[in-house]
Amino acid sequence: MADEQKLFKVTIDNITVEVAPGTTILNAARLIGGDIVPPAMCYYSKLQGSGGKCRTCLVKVTKGSEADPRPMPKLVASCRTTVMDGMEVANITSPEVVDARKSIVEFLLINHPLDCPVCDQAGECHLQDLSYEHGVSATRYEFKRRTFDKVDLGDHIKLHMTRCILCYRCVFTADQLTDKREHGILGRGDHSEISTYIEQNLDNDFIGNVIDVCPVGALTDKTFRFKNRVWFLKPVDAHRDCENPKCCGKTVLWMRGDEVFRVTARKDQYGEVEAYICDTCRFEKKETSDWVIEGPRKINRHSVISQGHYVGMVKPQETIVKVMDGRAPKLLMDIHRVSEVNRPEIDLSKIEGPAHSDDFKINGVHPQ
Amino acid sequence: MVQFSEEKLNKVKEIIARYPDGKQKSALLPVLHLAQETFNGWLSSDTMDYVASLLQLEPIEVYEVATFYSMYNLKPVGKYVFEVCQTGPCMLRGSDDIIAYIKQTLGINVGETTADGLFTLKTVECLGACGYAPMMQVGKHYREHLTPAKVDEIIAELRAAQ
Amino acid sequence: MGRKLLLDKAHIPGIRYYDTYKGNGGYAAAEKALKGMTPDQVLDEVKKSGLRGRGGAGFPTGMKWSFIAKPEGVPRYLVCNADESEPGTFKDRYLMEFIPHALIEGLIISSYTLGANTCYIYIRGEYAWIPEILEEAIADAKKNGWLGKNILGSGFDLEIYVQRGAGAYICGEETALIESLEGKRGNPRIKPPFPAVKGLWQSPTVVNNVETLAAVVPILNIGGEEYAKIGIGKSTGTKLISACGNINKPGVYEIEMNISVEEFIYSEEYCGGIPNGKRLKACIPGGSSVPILPANLLFKTAKGETRMMTYESLADGGFLTGTAMGSGGFIVLDEDQCIVKNTLTFARFYRHESCGQCSPCREGTGWMEKLLKNIDSGRGKMSDIDLLWDIQRKIEGNTICPLGDAAAWPVAAAIRHFRDEFEWHITHPEEAQARNYGLAHYADPREIAVPA
C-alpha cells in the first residue's frame, strides 16, 4: 500500500493539488504556496495538538468532497480540517473569508498594546504581518486595553503578557519538548494568562524554544532585549557541535560586525523552526569563535523584516489584487511610519559593514 | 504543614478508585473541593502543591485548573460567603436590590469581607435557581426567594451560630 | 391536565427514596430491559419514541446512540450531563433532587443499551447538596441489585459515579465536560473526532442530558410508539419546562408538547399569568441563548399561526421571527423590564463563562459587554448599536464551540426586535436611568424590521 496510496485532489482558490489523505487544508495550501496560504497564528506543524484556536486560518469549504458535494455550513479552521477527495476551498477568493479574517485580526488587536515601536519582536512579528496584510485601518475599540505586568521567567526569558494572543504554542512546546512543564495558562476567558503562578524560573534545557515559537513579542530573549532592532542585524547560518544530543546545533546568528547579538533556531518560510536548539546554544554561545559560520541566511518569509532586502531573499508573491476584488491589502500599521530604518529605498545588504542608524538619515537628519 | 487527615486520605483514595488505572488526574476537581473545605475555604499555593503531589501531577497542572473554575477561592475568604446571583432571571426579580441591601447591611462592597472575618460578598452568575429568585448560595446551600427581611434573618442566624 | 411521564409521581411523599420509588412501579423499565430485551431492542424503542435531546440541541437520541463506535476491547462510557448552567434552566436539578431514582433507572437502561459499564454523572459544582442525594440513591440501587456485577443475572455490569464540577458553564458543552471529567480545564475540544468515537480518555462516549436519560424510563414502560403519540410531529413526548421571570407561579412543569405558548403562560395549570396585572413584553422560551421574542411575535408566528410549545413551532420563522426550545428555560419579561439591561446581564454571563480558547469569543464577548454597559448607563453612542450588531455577527459561526453563537444570538435578537429601545437609551440617557422604556409597541402586531 505504501507505494500506491491514493491521493486526494483538493482545489484551493481554483488551484488544484494532490495530497495524501489526512493532510489538512492549510498544509495542502502550503504545498501550493503563495497568496492563497491562510495565515496561521496558533497552528505549528511541529507541535502536536496545536491549532484551531486563533481562527485566522478560517476558510470556506464550497464543496465537501466528490462523494458529498455539499458545502460546509460554517467557515472552518483550515489548520484542523483534513481534506476530502474532490474538496473545493475558497480562501482569498471568498469575500466572506476575507471579511471574517479581518474581524479576527480586529479581535486579536483590541487588547493588544500596539507598542511595536518598542517591541523586540517588531519586524518579525506575525501579528504585525497579519494586520499589515489582512487588517483594517482603524480600531473601533474605545475601551481601556487589558494590561499585565511584565515578568521575568528566569534569567533568559521575559514574558510580556499584554502582547500574548493565547495561541498555546509555548504551552505545547513546554509539554512536548521539556521534561517538566512549569508554565501554563491560568485564569479563564478574557483574563487568561500565560504564567507560572508562583514566581519561578523556567529552567529546562529546551525551554528557550518558546521564544522562537511565540508568534508575537510576548516571550522574548532577555539576553537580547533592546540591544538592537532586528533589522540592524545581519542573520547568518551557523552551527556548532552541541554536546546536547537532542540539539541540532544549527542556528541563525544575528550579528553586527563581529558581534553575536542573538542566537535563534532556523525558521522556514512560515516562521516555524526547522529544528529546535538547546538553551546553551541560544543563551550562552555569544562569541563568533563558538560557531562555524556558513554564510548569509535567506529570510524568505513574507514579513516585515524581509523588507530589509537581505541578500538572496526570495521575494514573496505579491497579493493578487485581482482575486481580492481589486482591493489592495490594507495597512493597520505602516512599518515605515514607526521605523526609520525600514525604508524601501535602503537596501541593508548594500551597506558596508554593520548597519548604523546614521545610514538611515535623510539629508543628515533622522526622519520623523 | 498542609496535610489531610487519615480519613480524608481514604476519601481521596476512594475518589481515585472511580477512574481507570493511571487516570487519577480525573480526581483533581473533587480533591480540590475537599482541600478547599478542609483548609479554611481557600486554596493556597501550598495546598495546591500538596494536591499535585497526592495525584502525581505537576503543580502547574493544578494551578491551571484551580484558576479556571469559579468555585475555587485563591484568596482567603470570610467564614460565610454570600454568593448572590445577578444574571437575567434573578435581575428581573430584583437581585440588584438584594445586593445593594447586603452591601448596606454589612457595610462591605462586592469582593470584600467584613472586619470580623465572618462574611464575604460576591456576585455570581446563574446558579440554576432562577424560578426561586432572587437567591444566593451560602456554603453548600441555596437561600432562595430573598427579601431584605430574609437577608436579615440569615445574617442573624449565621451570627448566632458563632 | 396534560399527561405526566416524568413527574407523575413527584407528589408522592418519600419518592426520593428507593422503597417508595420501587413501591410505585419504579425499576420496572430496567427490569424489562435487562431481563427481556437485547440492547438493540431497547435502542429500537428509543428510536421509535422520537425522543430528542433535552439538553438544548434537540438531536434525536436514538440516532446519537447508534453512532457510538464499538471497537473491540475498548471500554465505552455514558456521561450524564447535569451541568445545568444555562440561565433560566433549573429542571434537571428538580429531577435529581426529588426523584433521583428516575435518573438512576434511566442510566441503567441507557448504559445497557450502549454497552457502557461505567457511567459518570457530571453535576455542576454549585449544586453541592445533590451529589449526596444521588450517591445515596446509587448506594440503595446497588444494595438492591440494580448496579454492580451481573445485574439481574443479565451478565451486564455497571457502576455509576457522581463527579462535581467547580463553576464553569462551558463544562455543559460535551467536549469541555469530558475534558473537565479528565481533570483538566474546561476547554472544548476541536471536533472531529467526536465523542462517539474518541471521548472520555479517548474511548467512545455518549453524553446526554439528565432529562433525556430519565425519559428513557417511561419510553420503555409505555413503549416507544405510545410515547411518540404524545406531542405534535417531531416534538414527541413530554418536556420539562423551568419557568421563571415575571410570572405568578415560577417552577418546573412537565408539559405535553401540544399546548400553546399562550396557554403555558396564562393558564392556572402552568405559569398562572403575570403578577400585578402587568402586561407581557417579551419572552425567552429556551434559556438565555435562544432569541428573545417580543410579545407580538410570541403567541402568533409571523405567518399568523398559533405558536405552540414544540421544537418546530418555537423555531418557526428562523432567527428573524422565531426562537427555539433550547433547554426549556422559559424566561418571561413584563412591561416594566428593560431589554438593554437584560441583554447586558446575558452578555456579562457569556463573557464570564467564555473559556478563552478562541479569539472571537474571548475578545468579542467582553467587547459586547462593555458596549452594552455604556448604553445601559447612558454613555452609549448611536454607532454602538451597529457596532454591537457587527461584533455579534463576527463571533457567530467563527468559534470552536457553540458558546460563541450562544453569546451572539441574545444580542442579535435584542437588537433585531428592540432596536427602538436601544436607541431611546442613547437619545434619552438621563430619562433611561430614571425609568424603563416600557411596553412601547412590542405588544402590538407590526412589521418586523431587520437591521441593515
Ligand SMILES: Cc1cc2nc3c(=O)[nH]c(=O)nc-3n(C[C@H](O)[C@H](O)[C@H](O)COP(=O)(O)O)c2cc1C
Ligand atoms: C456552552 C454550552 C453549554 C451547554 N450546557 C449544557 C448543560 O448544562 N446541560 C446539558 O444537558 N447540555 C448542555 N449543552 C449541550 C451539550 O453539549 C450536549 O449537546 C448535550 O448534553 C447532549 O445531550 P442531549 O442530546 O441529551 O440533549 C451545552 C452546550 C453548550 C455549547
Ligand code: SF4
Ligand atoms: S506567550 Fe506567545 S507562544 Fe505563548 S500563548 Fe502567548 S502568544 Fe502564544
Ligand code: SF4
Ligand atoms: S467559543 Fe468561547 S467557550 Fe467555545 S471554545 Fe471558543 S472561547 Fe471557548
Ligand code: FES
Ligand atoms: S492557525 Fe488555524 S486556528 Fe489558528
Ligand code: FES
Ligand atoms: S439567574 Fe439567578 S439563579 Fe438563574
